[in-house]
Amino acid sequence: ERSPIIAPSILASDFSRLAQEVHAIEGAADWVHVDVMDNHFVPNLTIGLPVVQSLRKATSIPFDVHLMITDPQRWAPGYAEAGAYNVTFHAEACDDPVALARTLRAAGAKAGLAIDRDTPVEPYLELLPYLDTILIMTIKAGFGGQAFMPEMLDKVRDVRRRAEVNDLEIRIEVDGGIAADTIEQAAEAGADAFVAGTAVYGAADPAEAIRKLRGLAAG
Ligand code: DX5
Ligand code: ZN
Secondary structure (H helix, E strand, O other): OOOOEEEEEHHHOOHHHHHHHHHOOOOOOOOEEEEEEEOOOOOOEOOOHHHHHHHHOOOOOOEEEEEEOOOHHHHHHHHHHOOOOEEEEEHHHOOOHHHHHHHHHHOOOEEEEEEOOOOOOHHHHHHHHHOOEEEEEOOOOOOOOOOOOHHHHHHHHHHHHHHHHOOOOOEEEEEOOOOOOOHHHHHHHOOOEEEEOHHHHOOOOHHHHHHHHHHHHHO
16 A cells, blocks of 8 residues: 545536646645536536646646546546546446556556446456556445445455555545545445545635645555
């Protein structure tokens, strides 16, 4: 495990002032987490490629793009080309994750695979060598502000065990309900990248909230 990555989710920020909201966490956060939803893969709609392209020019913090969309094969490469650091697509939406991961890497991005609440992780453990990131949802994908589901941490433990046995460099990211009262158990299970929406942007001082989360994750 490497030092923890803290990735605030702008889903919980004020979309009318996105650049300022990103500037508020620059310096304190490692990545900014960008939730792309298409109202098809999930029953919610957020932002897409034009907004990500514009926002990319407004900041230098790495973008961690989480695609909750149908047909990621078609859309994910555009986010890599737009300068995203990490592009994560959902296992449930993709019939050839290894091929898409290869395409993303060729386009200059890290490749991530997301596992939603109702999806077991076992079938995907053999794909870990082809991925840079695996995102374990600790809620059902679609909305911020939901309660953390500790039972999802069994998936984190399974991935961490496999990564250790096979000596893999993969980042294990958790997303959903991560806050001061949940981040330690996620870190203990083996996660080393932490998305936090409400816990950062709902705080009076987002940078201070990030520092607190980082301290708890580092143990
Ligand atoms: C939800 C998104 C999450 C969301 C997390 O589907 O993937 O990134 O922003 O929000 P919180 O931290 O409030 O659970
Ligand atoms: Zn997310």
